[in-house]
Amino acid sequence: MRRISTLPVVAVGLIAFVALVVPWLGLPDPVQIDVPHRLSGPSWDHWLGRDEVGRDILSRLLWGARSSLTVALFSAVIACLVGTTLGVLGGFLGGLVDLATIRLADIVLCFPPLLLALLVVTLLGPGASTLIPVIALVYMPGFVRVAYAGVLGVRHLEYVEAQRALGVGSARIMLRTVLPNISGPVMVQFSLAMASAVVLESGLSFLGLGVVPPAPSWGLMIGAARSTMAQTPLPLLWPCIALTITVLSMNALCDAVRSAVDPHGAVPRRLRWLLPPLPSGLSLAAKGASLAVRDLEVAIDAKDAEVRPVRGVSWEVAPGETLAIVGESGSGKSLSGLAVLGLLPLVARPAAGAALFEGRDLLRLDEPALRHLRGADIAMVFQDPMSSLNPVHRIGTQITEAILVHRSVSRRRAWQEAVELLAKVGIPDAARRARSFPHELSGGMRQRAMIAMAIANRPKLLIADEPTTALDVTIQAQVLELLAGLKAEEGMGVVFITHALPVVAEIADRVMVMYAGEVVEQGPVAEIFARPLHPYTAALLRSAPPEDGSLPQAIPGTVPLPQHLPPGCAFAPRCAHRQAACEATHPALEDVGPDRVTRCLRWRDMSATAQTQQVTA
Amino acid sequence: MWVVRRIGVAFVLVWIVASIVFLAIRMVPGDPAEIMLSQGGVSPDAAIIAELRDQLGLEKSIWVQYRDSMRGMLKGDLGVSLTDQASVARQVFTRLPRTLELIGFAALFSVLFGVPLGVLAALRRGGWLDRVVMALSGLSLAVPVFVVGTLLVLVVAQWLEWLPAGGYTPLARDPARHFAQMVMPALTIASSLAPVLLSMTRASVIDVITRDHVRTARAKGASPPRVVLRHVLRNALMPVVTVLALHLGTLLGGTVLVEYVFNYPGLSGLLVDSVNARDYPMVQGVVLVISVLFVALNLAMDLIYGVLDPRVRRA
Numbered sequence: 001m002r003r004i005s006t007l008p009v010v011a012v013g014l015i016a017f018v019a020l021v022v023p024w025l026g027l028p029d030p031v032q033i034d035v036p037h038r039l040s041g042p043s044w045d046h047w048l049g050r051d052e053v054g055r056d057i058l059s060r061l062l063w064g065a066r067s068s069l070t071v072a073l074f075s076a077v078i079a080c081l082v083g084t085t086l087g088v089l090g091g092f093l094g095g096l097v098d099l100a101t102i103r104l105a106d107i108v109l110c111f112p113p114l115l116l117a118l119l120v121v122t123l124l125g126p127g128a129s130t131l132i133p134v135i136a137l138v139y140m141p142g143f144v145r146v147a148y149a150g151v152l153g154v155r156h157l158e159y160v161e162a163q164r165a166l167g168v169g170s171a172r173i174m175l176r177t178v179l180p181n182i183s184g185p186v187m188v189q190f191s192l193a194m195a196s197a198v199v200l201e202s203g204l205s206f207l208g209l210g211v212v213p214p215a216p217s218w219g220l221m222i223g224a225a226r227s228t229m230a231q232t233p234l235p236l237l238w239p240c241i242a243l244t245i246t247v248l249s250m251n252a253l254c255d256a257v258r259s260a261v262d263p264h265g266a267v268p269r270r271l272r273w274l275l276p277p278l279p280s281g282l283s284l285a286a287k288g289a290s291l292a293v294r295d296l297e298v299a300i301d302a303k304d305a306e307v308r309p310v311r312g313v314s315w316e317v318a319p320g321e322t323l324a325i326v327g328e329s330g331s332g333k334s335l336s337g338l339a340v341l342g343l344l345p346l347v348a349r350p351a352a353g354a355a356l357f358e359g360r361d362l363l364r365l366d367e368p369a370l371r372h373l374r375g376a377d378i379a380m381v382f383q384d385p386m387s388s389l390n391p392v393h394r395i396g397t398q399i400t401e402a403i404l405v406h407r408s409v410s411r412r413r414a415w416q417e418a419v420e421l422l423a424k425v426g427i428p429d430a431a432r433r434a435r436s437f438p439h440e441l442s443g444g445m446r447q448r449a450m451i452a453m454a455i456a457n458r459p460k461l462l463i464a465d466e467p468t469t470a471l472d473v474t475i476q477a478q479v480l481e482l483l484a485g486l487k488a489e490e491g492m493g494v495v496f497i498t499h500a501l502p503v504v505a506e507i508a509d510r511v512m513v514m515y516a517g518e519v520v521e522q523g524p525v526a527e528i529f530a531r532p533l534h535p536y537t538a539a540l541l542r543s544a545p546p547e548d549g550s551l552p553q554a555i556p557g558t559v560p561l562p563q564h565l566p567p568g569c570a571f572a573p574r575c576a577h578r579q580a581a582c583e584a585t586h587p588a589l590e591d592v593g594p595d596r597v598t599r600c601l602r603w604r605d606m607s608a609t610a611q612t613q614q615v616t617a
Numbered sequence: 618m619w620v621v622r623r624i625g626v627a628f629v630l631v632w633i634v635a636s637i638v639f640l641a642i643r644m645v646p647g648d649p650a651e652i653m654l655s656q657g658g659v660s661p662d663a664a665i666i667a668e669l670r671d672q673l674g675l676e677k678s679i680w681v682q683y684r685d686s687m688r689g690m691l692k693g694d695l696g697v698s699l700t701d702q703a704s705v706a707r708q709v710f711t712r713l714p715r716t717l718e719l720i721g722f723a724a725l726f727s728v729l730f731g732v733p734l735g736v737l738a739a740l741r742r743g744g745w746l747d748r749v750v751m752a753l754s755g756l757s758l759a760v761p762v763f764v765v766g767t768l769l770v771l772v773v774a775q776w777l778e779w780l781p782a783g784g785y786t787p788l789a790r791d792p793a794r795h796f797a798q799m800v801m802p803a804l805t806i807a808s809s810l811a812p813v814l815l816s817m818t819r820a821s822v823i824d825v826i827t828r829d830h831v832r833t834a835r836a837k838g839a840s841p842p843r844v845v846l847r848h849v850l851r852n853a854l855m856p857v858v859t860v861l862a863l864h865l866g867t868l869l870g871g872t873v874l875v876e877y878v879f880n881y882p883g884l885s886g887l888l889v890d891s892v893n894a895r896d897y898p899m900v901q902g903v904v905l906v907i908s909v910l911f912v913a914l915n916l917a918m919d920l921i922y923g924v925l926d927p928r929v930r931r932a
Contacts, residue, residue, distance in 0.1 A: 107633055114871050115888070115907055122892045122900050123641055199761045203874050206763050207889060219763075226767055230775045240764045248759035343832055367841075375838035382836075387829040392851050401847075402837040453837065 004253075004260045011249035019066040027059035031214045039232050051221070051235045052228050060216040061242055067217050068246070071128060072197035075135035080190050082136070083143025088178060090144070091151025102148060105141035113138045113196075117204060126209045135200055139193040146189045150182030184261035191257050195250035202243055218243045290461050290493040291340065291378070292316040296353035296363075298335045298344065300562075307562040308351065310335050311517045317461065317493040324496045324508035324525070326540065330559040332517040333497050334383075337463045339363070341380060342370050357461070376406040379454035383466040385446035389438040395422070395449045396434030402456040421452040425482055444475035448482065455486060462487075463495045468503060480507055501544045505529060510595075513537050516559050516570035519589060523596035533598040533606050535575045569601065577602055620920065627916040634908040638901050639686050669699075695902035700894050705902035708887060713906065715785060716876070716883035720868045722799055723806035724861065731811040732857065735818025736850060742823060750815070758812040766805040766878035773801060783879035802879040806872060810864055817860045821853040828852070859918070866914045869907045 028046070034054030042049045048057040083105075090101035108116065117134045124130045154177065163177065204210030205219025213220055218239040225236035298310035310332040317323045325333045338344045340355045340362055355362040357378065362370060374380075382388040390398060399418035403409065409417075415434070422430035425448040438446055447467060454462055464483065468476040484507055487494050496507055504511055504525060511528045513521040513536065521534040532538040542553040557574040560566060566573060568583040575582065579602065587601045600606060650669040674682050689696065695705035738750040757765075774782035780801055786794040825831065826849055834848040873885035880886075884903060891899035 107630070107637070113867065114873050115869075115904060118873065118888060118892055119638070119641065119900065119904055122895070122897075202761060203763055206874065207877055209889075209892065222764065222767060226770075229767070229771050233771060236767065236771065240760075240768065243764060244756075244760045247761065248756065251755065251759050341836060343836055346827060371835075371838045371840060373838070374836055380833075380836040382829060382833060384829060388833045390830040390834065390848055390852065393847070401834075401839065401843075405837060405839050405843070450833075453833075 005256045008249055008252035008256045011245075012253045015065060015246055015249065016069060018062060019069045022062045022066050025062065027062060028056040030055060030059040030063040030216045032056070033214075039228060039235065041234070048238055049234060052224055055214075057221075057235055057238055060221060061218070061238055063216040064218045064221060064239065065242065065246070067128065067211055067215060068198055068201055071131050071135065071201045071211075072194050075132045075197050076139065076190055076193040078132065078136035079139040079193055080143050080186065083140040084147045084182075084186055086140075087144040087147025087149075088151050088182075091148040092178065101144060105144040105148075108137065108141045113200065114203070117200060118209065121204065121209045126204075127212050128210075128215075131201055131204065131210055134204075135197045138200065139196065142189050142193065143186065146185045147182055150185055151178050154178055154181045188254065188258045188261055191250065191254040195247055195254055198243075198247055198250065290317050290319045290321075290357070291495075292356045293336070293340060294354045294356070296336055296339060296355065297351040298332070298339050298348050299351035300348045302563065305563065309348070309517050309562040310339070313353075313514070313517075313519055315512050315519070315522070317495055319460065319493050320487070320491045321510065322487060322494040322496055322508045324498060324504040324511045325514060326498060326501060326504055326511060327514035328499055328540075328555075328559050330516070330561070331514040333499075333514045334465050336514070337380075337465050337495060337497050341374055341378060341463065342367070343374075343380070372406070375402050375454075375459075376457045377459055378461045378463065379457070379459035381447075381450050381454045381462065381464040381467045384470045385443065385450045386438065386470070388450060389446060391438055393437075394434065395436050395438065395441065399434070399449070399453045399456055402453050406457050417456070418452070421456055422449065425449070425452045425455075425486075426478070427452075443471050444478065447471060447475075447479055451479070451482065451486070455490065455492075458490055459492055461493045461495070463497070465497045466499070467496075469498070469500070476503070483507065501540055513540065516565060517562055518570065518599065519597070520571065520600070521596075521598045523593075527593075527596065531607065533592055533596070533603045534571075534600045535577045535602075535606065536571045538606070539574075539576075569599075577606065623916065623919055627912050630912050631909050634912070635687065635690060635905055636683075638904050638908075639683060642897050642901060672699075690905070695905065696898035698891075698899045699896045700891075700899075705898050708899065709884065709902050709906050712882065712884040712887045715881070716869070716872055716885060719799065719802055719806070719872060719875075719881065719883060720865060722803035723810060723868065724865060726803055726807035727810040727814050728861070730807065731814030732818050732854075735815040735857075736822055736845065738815070739819040739822035739826070740845065742819075747819075751819075754812040754815045757808050760808070761874075762805055762809050763874040763878050765808045766802070766875055769801050769805060770878065783881060785880075785882050798879075798881075802872075802875050802881055805875050805878070806868065810861075810868070813864060814857060814861060817857050818853065821856050822849055825849050825853040862914060862918045866911045869910050869914075 038054040040050045046056045086101040090098040120134045202219035205217040206223045211217035221239040229236040293315050296313045300307050313336050327333045339350045350363045396418045400414040403414040419430045419434050427433050508525045511525050515536050521537045539555045545552045572578045572582040587599050589597050589599045592598050650666050738747040741747045770782050773779050788795045834844045876883045876886040888903045
């Protein structure tokens with residue numbers, strides 16, 4: 001639990017303190033009538049003046065705080081104790097007790113709160129002694145609900161079950177494990193009940209059904225001052241201000257308690273960050289490449305420090321070529337793909353580098369200009385087609401949208417094209433399927449629809465971020481086949497981001513292996529598979545299920561988090577070939593042959609081993 | 618099947634509520650007839666008490682009373698008022714449409730203020746616009762409705778004389794005055810409802826904006842207004858509608874203070890008057906009708922949800 005912010009606590013504390021010490025402040029009698037001096041303005045003896053029958057307003061205001069807070073406190077405490085007990089009992093004992101308590105709460109919730117209060121007041125008559133049980137009754141179901149839900153949440157947790165198994169009695173379990181666990185939500189509910197009780201008490205008193213005159217109450221004061229407010233508005237304004245400030249600080253306290261109990265990180269503000277323009281005179285040219293990424297860095301502003309989950313990554317794709325970016329989760333491969341199109345998650349931003357596409361740097365292109373490229377010249381297919389398609393729009397509508405935002409064709413023509421696209425990606429009965437909602441299609445169909453959407457404007461480059469990961473194996477093969485066919489047909493460049501190496505062998509021309517935010521090896525697919533020059537690549541190859549049916553070898557350990565990178569080679573802690581030098585120096589990316597780079601101090605040894613292995617094999 | 622069960626539950630709830638209201642009046646310590654007649658501290662005449670007891674049916678056994686009362690309700694007969702012998706059902710159904718109209722306008726104002734401002738605050742979250750909107754919304758939520766109403770009457774009606782201070786004119790008699798009288802009460806209710814919708818919209822939009830399908834929409838090259846309207850708002854409105862419906866339900870009995878402040882002859886006003894006059898049959902009738910509407914509203918919402926989201930039906 002985080003610390004509760006102090007300001008609301010101080011404000012509520014101050015109001016409570018005033019209410020507590022009112023009797024010793026030496027104020028005039030709040031019910032002393034002095035008709036000759038009615039409605040007199042502020043004076044030395046009566047700081048806020050007198051009301052419509054000559055009573056001291058300041059005194060009534062402070063005594064009113066006392067009665068308001070007393071009613072609110074007692075009713076909230078009663079509601080809390082009774083409600084929480086019922087909820088805990090119902091949740092823990094189950095069966096009939098459960099039914100009785102929860103249904104009781106549901107029935108009370110059937111009555112609008114003010115209505116319930118009015119009904120009880122009718123029966124018992126107005127007065128503070130009625131108000132407390134009434135308000136307690138109104139806010140009790142909230143506590144029942146919160147406690148009940150909390151108990152159900154922890155009831156089947158291992159440690160509670162374990163205690164049961166150890167023979168600890170139900171009552172003990174409730175007191176020692178369940179109550180501390182639900183204390184957070186109950187506290188939130190309590191502050192909520194307090195604030196609402198103040199409002200409800202003043203409202204009922206305002207109607208003349210709460211605190212009985214002449215006892216002071218803010219609701220009564222407002223009600224009484226109404227008749228004279230046109231001539232003298234001040235007697236009306238003082239209790240209004242007092243009531244508003246009290247409720248405001250109680251609400252603030254309520255929010256503070258809630259955010260302390262249930263912390264959510266600060267929400268990021270901007271949708272997209274642009275890099276500052278390059279210094280003039282410095283230009284980056286890319287020849288023959290459709291897209292060339294140079295020294296890309298992605299930064300995430302964490303609470304205490306900035307982390308860089310992608311560092312110094314460069315790659316390029318030629319038209320008609322497929323580049324596979326491979327790596328485990330956390331290697332930064334998806335972020336490098338998203339950064340190019342300005343689609344990074346809200347917390348991340350590009351920090352350095354360039355992404356050149358047809359002579360323009362995508363990382364420095366403003367949003368409107370980049371928007372005209374997205375979905376037109378560069379399209380993207382995402383990992384999970386279920387969450388990536390909008391659940392409330394039809395498939396056809398979503399594809400039509402991709403067409404309509406980039407080309408001025410009629411809606412009907414666009415729909416017709418959408419149906420043709422669906423047929424092209426192999427969806428049977430495309431005209432009917434176009435009218436389906438995403439949840440009505442199978443996973444494979446959804447991904448085909450995603451691909452249809454991506455190729456709607458015949459893009460020059462397609463970035464596919466794990467397009468087959470969420471699909472089962474047979475569907476994976478079909479989708480890969482589809483992508484390969486489309487690439488050949490349309491002549492587009494493809495960036496294929498994946499963690500599955502077997503897929504790479506089928507589809508890619510070149511492979512780039514990423515580890516912990518850096519490129520560790522790059523080269524033509526056949527060479528990489530035959531002669532990996534980085535131990536990580538070799539380990540990845542061994543971790544893929546071999547075709548002969550033997551067991552794959554998992555890589556021990558996990559990818560280090562960007563804030564906990566080792567000083568030397570990032571892979572060293574998991575590497576079977578590591579030496580002392582690996583843990584001391586960070587290896588640079590080396591050219592190791594035509595169109596091949598690797599980031600390993602021992603690549604020559606790796607190369608030798610690979611050759612001997614080939615010989616022995 | 619699911620629909621039948623859900624409707625069955627609603628009927629049981631209505632029956633329980635009706636029984637509780639029936640029992641509540643008979644659970645009051647002492648003789649209700651005597652209490653009703655004892656206002657002002659004067660001991661009532663025994664003959665008058667006996668007459669009232671007979672009129673309330675208190676001489677019969679409680680089971681007979683219960684049976685008669687339930688049978689009456691089924692036929693739409695809620696008894697007669699003690700104060701003026703008028704039919705409770707007729708009174709209630711004259712007042713009900715007025716309250717519903719008031720709630721309707723309040724909901725309209727709340728949506729008009731709450732939803733666009735909530736979307737704006739969400740899109741500029743953390744910025745100064747967000748802070749200003751949220752601070753105003755918090756203030757609006759903190760000021761109790763009867764304070765807002767009273768201050769509106771003071772400023773708008775009495776000082777500026779822009780709008781009538783209250784009252785009700787039938788639409789047929791004077792449409793302009795009818796709507797002029799509607800503005801302030803509806804705005805007053807909206808002052809407490811709009812902030813709720815606003816924070817719900819804001820939270821919901823912030824949640825939806827990080828979803829994958831919004832990224833897909835951006836990847837298509839859709840413009841920001843298009844992304845917000847078609848892909849964010851459309852998906853974010855569901856919880857907002859739920860909250861609105863829930864609050865409309867509570868407003869059915871929650872307009873008491875507003876109707877009182879603006880002297881608006883709605884259902885809640887009838888209730889307060891009956892409470893003050895200890896008119897038990899009238900109180901019973903009003904509470905019953907409001908509770909039935911409340912249950913019906915929740916039922917309608919559940920059914921609509923079941924249609925929109927097939928998963929609900931299995932729960």
